[in-house]
Structure formats: C-alpha cells, structure tokens
Amino acid sequence: MAAGQADATRGKATSQTVKALLALRDLILSGELKRGERIAELSVVDRLGVSRTPLRMALVRLEEEGLLEALPTGGFIVKAFTERDIFDAIETRGTLEGLAARFAAERGVTTIGLSAFHRCLADLDELIGRGKLSEDDFSDYVDLNEQFHEMILAAADSPVLAHQLERASALPFASPSGFVMAQAVLPEALKILTIAQDQHRCVVEAIEAREGGRAEALMREHARLAKRNLILALRDRASFQLVPGAALIRQHGAG
Amino acid sequence: MAAGQADATRGKATSQTVKALLALRDLILSGELKRGERIAELSVVDRLGVSRTPLRMALVRLEEEGLLEALPTGGFIVKAFTERDIFDAIETRGTLEGLAARFAAERGVTTIGLSAFHRCLADLDELIGRGKLSEDDFSDYVDLNEQFHEMILAAADSPVLAHQLERASALPFASPSGFVMAQAVLPEALKILTIAQDQHRCVVEAIEAREGGRAEALMREHARLAKRNLILALRDRASFQLVPGAALIRQHGAG
DNA sequence: CGGGATGAGTATGTATACATTTCGGCGCGC
DNA sequence: GCGCGCCGAAATGTATACATACTCATCCCG
Numbered sequence: 001m002a003a004g005q006a007d008a009t010r011g012k013a014t015s016q017t018v019k020a021l022l023a024l025r026d027l028i029l030s031g032e033l034k035r036g037e038r039i040a041e042l043s044v045v046d047r048l049g050v051s052r053t054p055l056r057m058a059l060v061r062l063e064e065e066g067l068l069e070a071l072p073t074g075g076f077i078v079k080a081f082t083e084r085d086i087f088d089a090i091e092t093r094g095t096l097e098g099l100a101a102r103f104a105a106e107r108g109v110t111t112i113g114l115s116a117f118h119r120c121l122a123d124l125d126e127l128i129g130r131g132k133l134s135e136d137d138f139s140d141y142v143d144l145n146e147q148f149h150e151m152i153l154a155a156a157d158s159p160v161l162a163h164q165l166e167r168a169s170a171l172p173f174a175s176p177s178g179f180v181m182a183q184a185v186l187p188e189a190l191k192i193l194t195i196a197q198d199q200h201r202c203v204v205e206a207i208e209a210r211e212g213g214r215a216e217a218l219m220r221e222h223a224r225l226a227k228r229n230l231i232l233a234l235r236d237r238a239s240f241q242l243v244p245g246a247a248l249i250r251q252h253g254a255g
Numbered sequence: 256m257a258a259g260q261a262d263a264t265r266g267k268a269t270s271q272t273v274k275a276l277l278a279l280r281d282l283i284l285s286g287e288l289k290r291g292e293r294i295a296e297l298s299v300v301d302r303l304g305v306s307r308t309p310l311r312m313a314l315v316r317l318e319e320e321g322l323l324e325a326l327p328t329g330g331f332i333v334k335a336f337t338e339r340d341i342f343d344a345i346e347t348r349g350t351l352e353g354l355a356a357r358f359a360a361e362r363g364v365t366t367i368g369l370s371a372f373h374r375c376l377a378d379l380d381e382l383i384g385r386g387k388l389s390e391d392d393f394s395d396y397v398d399l400n401e402q403f404h405e406m407i408l409a410a411a412d413s414p415v416l417a418h419q420l421e422r423a424s425a426l427p428f429a430s431p432s433g434f435v436m437a438q439a440v441l442p443e444a445l446k447i448l449t450i451a452q453d454q455h456r457c458v459v460e461a462i463e464a465r466e467g468g469r470a471e472a473l474m475r476e477h478a479r480l481a482k483r484n485l486i487l488a489l490r491d492r493a494s495f496q497l498v499p500g501a502a503l504i505r506q507h508g509a510g
Numbered sequence: 511c512g513g514g515a516t517g518a519g520t521a522t523g524t525a526t527a528c529a530t531t532t533c534g535g536c537g538c539g540c
Numbered sequence: 541g542c543g544c545g546c547c548g549a550a551a552t553g554t555a556t557a558c559a560t561a562c563t564c565a566t567c568c569c570g
Contacts, residue, residue, distance in 0.1 A: 016554065041521070051555045053308075056522090057315055064319040066418050073562065074522055081415075088415040092354065099350050103343075160336075160343040163321050164423055171415075271524065297551070306525045311553090328532065329552050 016054040023048045024058045031247025035080035065170045080250045089174035094223020096165045101215035104155035105207045117204045138184040142177045149176040172244035179229035182242040271309040278303045279313045286502025290335035320425045335505045344429035349478020351420045356470035359410035360462045372459045393439040397432045404431040427499035434484035437497040
C-alpha cells in the first residue's frame with residue numbers, strides 16, 4: 001500500500017498532507033509536544049499514522065507559520081512564547097487589520113458589502129443583547145467575530161495584504177478570536193464584548209464615511225482590547241487554560 | 256548515490272533543499288518560468304539537478320512566500336502581480352516597518368545601537384555626497400540601505416514582528432531596496448536618494464527622542480518613496496527591466 | 511578523576527518506486 | 541455534427557529504502 005491508501009472510511013478523502021498538518025498543529029497547541037522540545041519525526045509518524053513525507057511537508061509549513069523553529073543542524077523544535085511575544089503578535093495583527101480597514105475606507109465598499117456588514121453587526125447586537133451568555137453563545141460570538149474580521153479583509157480587496165494578515169493571524173493567540181473563549185469565564189466578559197461591538201460599529205461607520213485614518217485607528221485599538229483580555233486571562237488560572245496554545249506560553253517565573 | 260552526495264567540492268556543503276529553493280526562486284524571478292504557468296515538477300527537476308523531494312520542499316516554501324499559488328487540484332502556478340499588488344506589498348511592508356520603528360522608539364535603543372545607526376547614516380551621507388554615482392555606488396547604497404532597515408528591525412527587539420516583516424519583504428519588489436537599482440538609470444536618482452537619506456536621519460532622530468508616532472509615520476512615508484520609484488520605473492523600459500521580478504508583473508494593457 | 515576523542519546508534523536529508531488522480535484525446539452515440 | 545463518456549498517459553501525492561550527519565555515551569589517556 002504505497003500511496004493514498006484509499007481510506008476505507010469513505011467519509012473524508014483528506015490528503016495525508018492536510019491530515020498531518022492539522023494533527024501536528026493539534027499536537028503542538030495541546031501541549032503534547034512541549035515547548036522547546038525537539039520533534040522526532042519517527043515518533044510523530046507513529047502517532048499520526050502518516051509517513052514521513054507528508055509529515056515533513058507539515059513541519060515546513062508550521063515553521064513558516066511560526067510555531068516551529070528550524071535548528072541549524074536540522075530538525076525542528078517547538079517555539080516558546082513570552083508574554084511580550086504575544087503582545088507583539090496582537091499588535092502586529094492589529095496593525096495589519098488597521099491597514100485593511102483603511103484600504104476598505106479609501107477604496108470604498110459596495111452597497112452589497114455594506115449591507116453584509118450591517119447584518120453582521122445586527123447579529124452581534126442581538127447576541128450581546130441577550131444579557132447573560134451561555135458557552136454556546138460565546139461560541140456563536142466567535143463565529144460572528146471571525147466573520148466580521150474576514151469581511152474587513154475582503155473589503156480591503158488586496159490579495160497581498162490578505163496573505164500577510166492570514167499569516168499574522170496564524171499564531172493561535174494572535175487570532176482575532178483568540179481570547180474570546182478565555183474571557184467567557186471572566187466576570188468582565190459582557191462588558192468587554194459590549195466595548196468590542198461598539199468598536200465594530202464605529203469601524204463600519206468610518207469605512208462607510210470613507211474616513212480611512214479613523215478606520216485604521218479604531219481597528220488597531222480593537223486589537224488592543226485583545227491584549228487587555230490577555231492580561232485578565234493570565235491572572236486567572238481557569239481562564240488561562242482556555243487560551244489557545246497556552247502550553248506554548250512561558251510565564252515569567254513558572255517553567 | 257542516494258543522499259547528500261558528499262559534494263566533492265569541499266567548499267560549500269549546501270543542502271539540496273537550499274539549492275533547490277534558491278535555484279527555483281531564480282527561475283521564477285528571471286522569468287524562465289512564466290507567470291501563470293503551471294510548474295511541472297519533472298521538467299524543473301531535470302533543469303536543477305535535484306530530486307523531487309527537495310524540490311517539493313522548495314515549492315511549499317515559495318508558496319508560503321507568496322511567489323507560487325497552490326492549485327486545488329494539486330501542483331503550483333507562478334503568481335502574477337498587478338501594479339496595485341505591488342503598491343499594496345510596499346504599503347504593507349512600510350506599515351510593518353513603521354511598527355518596528357515605533358517599537359524601537361517606545362522601548363528605547365542602547366547607546367551602542369544608536370552609534371551604529373549614526374555610523375550607518377554617516378556612510379550613506381558620504382556615499383550620496385559623491386555627487387555623480389557609479390553603478391558600484393548604487394550597489395553599495397543597496398547594502399547600506401538594507402543594513403539600515405535591518406537595524407530598525409533589530410532595534411524593535413521583537414521576534415514575532417521580525418518574522419512577519421521578513422515575510423513581507425520576501426516578495427522581491429516589496430523589499431526595501433527593490434527599486435534602487437531600477438532608479439540607477441533614472442535622472443531623478445540622486446534627488447530620490449537624498450530624500451530617502453533625510454528620512455533615514457529623521458527616523459533615527461525620532462527613535463532617539465522616543466517619538467514613537469513620528470518614527471512610525473516617517474517610516475511609512477519612507478516606504479511610499481519606493482512607490483514613487485516604482486511609478487517612475489514603470490514608465491521607463493530600461494529601468495523596468497532592472498526591477499527584481501519584473502517578469503511577474505502584468506502591466507495594464509500588455510500581456 | 512576528568513576531559514576529549516571515538517564509535518555505535520539514531521535521526522534527518524535525499525532519491526526513487528509506486529499508486530492514484532487528473533487532464534487530454536479519441537471514439538461512439540444521439 | 542456535436543456532446544458525452546471512456547480510456548490512456550502523465551503528473552502529483554505517498555511510502556520507503558538508503559546514505560550521511562549528528563548525538564550521545566563510553567572508554568581510554570593524561
């Protein structure tokens with residue numbers, strides 16, 4: 001059985017490469033492969049059930065993604081991140097999103113695009129208006145929030161910027177929704193979401209009014225809200241465990 | 256001869272993977288692989304003298320780099336870029352460099368770092384002060400200019416941002432020195448370099464004075480100078496040919 | 511007793527063989 | 541005559557075999 005192995009389970013015909021990429025990323029984010037640890041290809045091959053070739057493709061991709069670091073001698077180690085690294089990742093993502101928002105404002109958005117924005121805003125309003133939020137509500141919020149951020153990127157209408165921003169959001173804790181689930185257990189959750197939603201609305205307003213500078217500044221500030229969430233999450237053990245990729249974060253004193 | 260092939264030339268033991276990456280990138284930038292063209296692995300393998308395995312590693316890396324596009328059906332095509340794509344790439348790079356400059360200003364630079372900046376500025380001053388510049392002078396300028404941009408990045412002291420900025424500068428025409436050689440043949444060259452150098456100096460001044468906002472704005476504007484160079488280069492056939500990756504640029508009317 | 515060198519074991523880098531899938535061409539049917 | 545379907549060839553995806561390079565541990569010598 002040399003290739004493809006016709007996957008007896010008829011369901012999904014995902015290629016081995018994709019399977020390896022997803023599974024390996026999972027292994028890293030879940031902490032099964034500890035930060036700083038060198039990755040032994042053979043042991044991972046055993047665990048994932050793919051051969052070395054697709055695994056090595058995944059290793060290269062995850063290195064470009066920033067989750068792995070190539071050793072000069074060959075092979076890879078799992079990267080470790082400091083608190084400041086995460087701040088910088090969020091600031092970087094926010095800066096690029098700010099650029100996207102400015103592009104959207106300067107270049108203009110179609111009527112159809114604007115109505116899609118307003119529908120998204122209304123959905124978010126409805127969600128937050130419920131008052132007390134269940135875990136499912138937070139999960140829905142994540143979906144809608146990601147949809148909003150994707151719409152900003154689409155409105156910028158710039159493939160090059162899209163490519164960069166996707167890369168900047170690849171680090172799990174840099175993603176726009178990285179800390180939403182973590183803040184679900186915090187008392188400040190509703191307040192933070194309310195503020196975030198107001199920023200969403202203002203950004204759309206700025207884009208609609210062709211106010212590029214304002215749209216950019218707002219989008220940046222919106223990302224900084226994620227930083228504040230991070231600070232809260234880091235102070236609360238239960239919350240911290242919900243941060244994606246928490247296992248990669250090297251806290252000040254603790255190992 | 257299964258692996259490594261012990262490279263009889265003792266000098267450089269470059270791995271086949273690196274060799275494939277560099278050679279393939281060359282093939283693309285030189286236009287030997289035309290934009291929009293699908294890359295046939297076997298034909299490239301023949302031309303480069305490496306086996307398919309390292310070549311495929313290179314293909315994946317160049318896709319992440321943005322030079323190739325993966326087809327859903329498998330395989331890759333050489334990306335084509337419009338004039339606006341290049342503008343956006345430069346603006347993106349400039350935005351990230353602006354962030355780096357702001358970080359440098361906010362976080363402070365050591366005395367040693369500052370003296371390195373001033374030495375670089377002095378070297379550039381001396382070069383431009385020569386008046387009429389030879390082709391070698393332009394080549395020297397490229398080196399010093401890249402040195403300056405690397406110093407900004409180093410001063411930001413942020414591995415995450417560094418990773419992103421390196422990726423944003425990977426596209427040849429997005430790089431800080433992308434258009435310097437192209438402008439060498441233009442009459443406005445000296446004037447442009449003079450302006451660029453003034454911006455260099457002001458950025459360092461802003462960083463030194465901890466003026467983050469100013470440093471950021473200046474660095475952005477500095478990148479926009481590259482855009483103006485691009486516009487000039489696009490109007491001049493001889494200059495256009497000196498733009499790195501010119502073969503990837505799809506001009507308005509022309510094929 | 512410690513340090514360095516050497517060897518065994520192992521891991522990575524590379525090449526190649528093989529299976530599957532896709533794309534192009536041809537023939538048959540409508 | 542045109543369209544649909546099938547077949548074949550070529551290319552990609554995958555697995556594995558092999559060679560080199562690294563790592564680590566042990567042993568010998570100082």
